[in-house]
Amino acid sequence: MDATLTAHAHETTDHTHHASFLRTYIFSTDHKMIAKQFMVTALLFLFIGGAFALFIRWQLAYPGKPIPVIGTLLPSTWVSPEGAVTADFYAQLLTMHGSVMIFAVIIPLLVGMIGNFCVPLMIGADDMAFPTINMISFWMFPVAGALMMAGFWVEGGSAAAGWTGYPPLSALASTGQTLWIVALFIVGFSSILGALNYITTVLNMRAPGMGLFQMPMTVWAIFITAIIIIIGTPVLASALAMLFMDNFLHTSFFLPANLVAPGKDLARTAGGGQPLLWQHLFWFYSHPAVYIMILPGMGVVSDVLAVFSRKPLFGYKAMVFAIIAIAFLGIIVWGHHMFQSGMNPLLGTTFMISTMVIAVPSAIKTFNWLGTMWRGQMEFTTPMLNAVAFVSMFVIGGLSGIFMASTPVDVYIHDTYFIVGHIHYVLFGGSLFAVFAGLTYWWPKMTGRMMHEGLGKLHFWITFVSFNFTFFPMHILGVGGMMRRIYDPTVYDFLKPFQPMNEFITVNAIILGFAQFILVAALIHSLVKGRAARRNPWRANTLEWEAPSPPPHGNFDKPLRVYRGPYEYSSPESVQDYLPQTLPPDEVTRRMAEHLAREKQSGSENG
Ligand code: HEM
Numbered sequence: 360m361d362a363t364l365t366a367h368a369h370e371t372t373d374h375t376h377h378a379s380f381l382r383t384y385i386f387s388t389d390h391k392m393i394a395k396q397f398m399v400t401a402l403l404f405l406f407i408g409g410a411f412a413l414f415i416r417w418q419l420a421y422p423g424k425p426i427p428v429i430g431t432l433l434p435s436t437w438v439s440p441e442g443a444v445t446a447d448f449y450a451q452l453l454t455m456h457g458s459v460m461i462f463a464v465i466i467p468l469l470v471g472m473i474g475n476f477c478v479p480l481m482i483g484a485d486d487m488a489f490p491t492i493n494m495i496s497f498w499m500f501p502v503a504g505a506l507m508m509a510g511f512w513v514e515g516g517s518a519a520a521g522w523t524g525y526p527p528l529s530a531l532a533s534t535g536q537t538l539w540i541v542a543l544f545i546v547g548f549s550s551i552l553g554a555l556n557y558i559t560t561v562l563n564m565r566a567p568g569m570g571l572f573q574m575p576m577t578v579w580a581i582f583i584t585a586i587i588i589i590i591g592t593p594v595l596a597s598a599l600a601m602l603f604m605d606n607f608l609h610t611s612f613f614l615p616a617n618l619v620a621p622g623k624d625l626a627r628t629a630g631g632g633q634p635l636l637w638q639h640l641f642w643f644y645s646h647p648a649v650y651i652m653i654l655p656g657m658g659v660v661s662d663v664l665a666v667f668s669r670k671p672l673f674g675y676k677a678m679v680f681a682i683i684a685i686a687f688l689g690i691i692v693w694g695h696h697m698f699q700s701g702m703n704p705l706l707g708t709t710f711m712i713s714t715m716v717i718a719v720p721s722a723i724k725t726f727n728w729l730g731t732m733w734r735g736q737m738e739f740t741t742p743m744l745n746a747v748a749f750v751s752m753f754v755i756g757g758l759s760g761i762f763m764a765s766t767p768v769d770v771y772i773h774d775t776y777f778i779v780g781h782i783h784y785v786l787f788g789g790s791l792f793a794v795f796a797g798l799t800y801w802w803p804k805m806t807g808r809m810m811h812e813g814l815g816k817l818h819f820w821i822t823f824v825s826f827n828f829t830f831f832p833m834h835i836l837g838v839g840g841m842m843r844r845i846y847d848p849t850v851y852d853f854l855k856p857f858q859p860m861n862e863f864i865t866v867n868a869i870i871l872g873f874a875q876f877i878l879v880a881a882l883i884h885s886l887v888k889g890r891a892a893r894r895n896p897w898r899a900n901t902l903e904w905e906a907p908s909p910p911p912h913g914n915f916d917k918p919l920r921v922y923r924g925p926y927e928y929s930s931p932e933s934v935q936d937y938l939p940q941t942l943p944p945d946e947v948t949r950r951m952a953e954h955l956a957r958e959k960q961s962g963s964e965n966g
């Protein structure tokens with residue numbers, strides 16, 4: 360292993376200057392470049408998805424009023440002549456906001472960007488196991504994203520059946536819906552290829568001496584996430600294939616007999632299908648998918664919290680088993696999305712109980728994060744602030760989840776804004792804050808430049824405050840009865856008193872959206888003017904910090920051997936307060952002896 364590592368490193372330093380622009384930046388097989396490609400593409404989609412959200416929010420706060428500034432510039436198929444969002448366009452925006460954020464932002468950022476950047480570096484490998492497959496896996500993603508977006512320009516507009524694509528609506532739909540189906544299929548393919556790569560890389564390419572229980576939590580989390588992807592995604596893919604056939608080949612997997620759909624020719628549809636079948640298949644993937652979107656975040660945050668608390672991660676093994684437990688339970692709870700579908704109450708109860716059980720490993724993780732910070736020497740850097748926000752926002756989102764998991768409560772809050780509140784606490788407050796934590800933590804390694812702490816903190820605080828002002832009131836709206844996916848709340852008398860709250864949310868959503876430009880400014884500022892980053896600016900133990908910043912193609916300039924776990928902070932064995940995983944034990948003792956001798960000497964000089 361040592362020999363191959365060094366051999367690769369040599370080979371690559373020789374070859375880097377010959378690599379063409381195309382091979383270096385476009386069709387690169389280097390995991391770090393692929394991570395950056397995922398980052399740039401997904402951040403672009405973050406702004407696109409964010410713009411959709413602001414259009415939605417504008418309509419909810421000021422129904423029927425023209426969109427300011429750009430309203431009249433938008434195509435007449437999207438907006439009314441005065442420039443207000445039409446009902447049809449609203450349904451498209453809502454569908455595309457959810458689909459883009461989940462499939463083109465959160466999953467690519469957490470799995471594509473963090474996974475690609477961290478896994479090989481943190482286990483001391485020179486690249487992924489299958490670099491070419493890795494490249495293909497990336498390139499499927501922008502292709503899929505573009506296909507999905509293309510829906511806005513085809514006859515009938517984009518997909519509009521919600522990010523959950525429920526039939527019969529989605530099975531009797533427009534070209535836009537088909538583009539959505541094809542795009543998701545391709546994204547799924549890309550995910551599976553990525554997952555195969557992570558699993559193989561973690562199992563086969565760890566540096567000598569690194570046991571599974573010496574891997575950092577980020578690596579564990581991506582590893583388990585990859586297993587969930589392998590189990591869940593093929594099910595989604597088959598469901599999508601069936602939906603595609605219902606649309607085009609007059610099959611009726613999801614179309615019941617005697618269906619009446621105005622304006623649709625159902626003569627050739629046999630009927631006999633089950634719309635509920637889609638819900639089962641979809642949620643069999645998509646509930647585990649919420650863990651695809653949170654587990655990597657949990658891994659990142661565990662690493663960041665330990666480093667900036669200068670303490671070992673509390674309960675390392677419990678953390679690993681909690682991830683495994685969450686992943687396992689996550690696969691058997693999908694029915695909690697279907698409580699109101701008329702399922703047998705007995706079945707509903709089993710799904711309720713299994714869902715509530717997920718709170719146990721989630722709480723184990725939460726308490727261990729608190730235990731990690733407890734009495735630590737906490738340093739509130741930008742990554743740390745985002746990581747602490749992750750923990751607290753995830754707790755709020757997890758708690759609202761338990762409300763919904765209770766079947767009698769869910770009768771009232773299902774399909775209301777309460778669930779929109781829940782989704783955003785876990786996905787924005789959780790996953791996206793974890794992305795911010797990870798991005799700002801590994802940025803110096805990625806680019807070789809430090810980020811401006813002031814800009815990073817400004818971005819954090821504005822985001823954190825406006826995030827809570829945007830999404831917390833949604834719980835109140837939901838309990839008040841405001842339905843999710845509603846176009847104009849003011850047509851219902853009982854919702855009229857909530858209109859000021861809707862306006863408040865929208866104002867904050869606008870602030871939240873524009874605050875993200877501060878992050879972009881911070882990244883650009885760092886690239887242009889940032890201080891050069893040392894190898895290990897955060898004084899961390901894990902292997903990626905042994906590589907130069909940024910690491911060259913092939914990653915490490917020296918052979919590595921792992922002697923211990925990743926979280927030996929404030930170790931009494933160490934002269935500094937940390938013990939890198941690669942520092943040989945005899946070197947640790949030698950340094951300590953030297954240090955003690957020096958202390959003794961200075962002690963006798965003073966005395
Ligand atoms: C203790 C943890 C959690 C529990 C008990 C829980 C429970 C639930 C339940 C019961 C629903 C369905 C509500 C309904 O439709 O009436 C739901 C929806 C949802 N949850 Fe969670 N959840 C938890 C954590 C998470 C996490 C970590 C994520 C993502 C990172 C997440 C994302 C979602 C999403 C996206 C939906 C909405 C799906 C839709 O559009 O219909 N949840 N959750």
Ligand SMILES: [Cu+2]
Nearest residue numbers: 646693695696
């Ligand atoms: Cu779920």
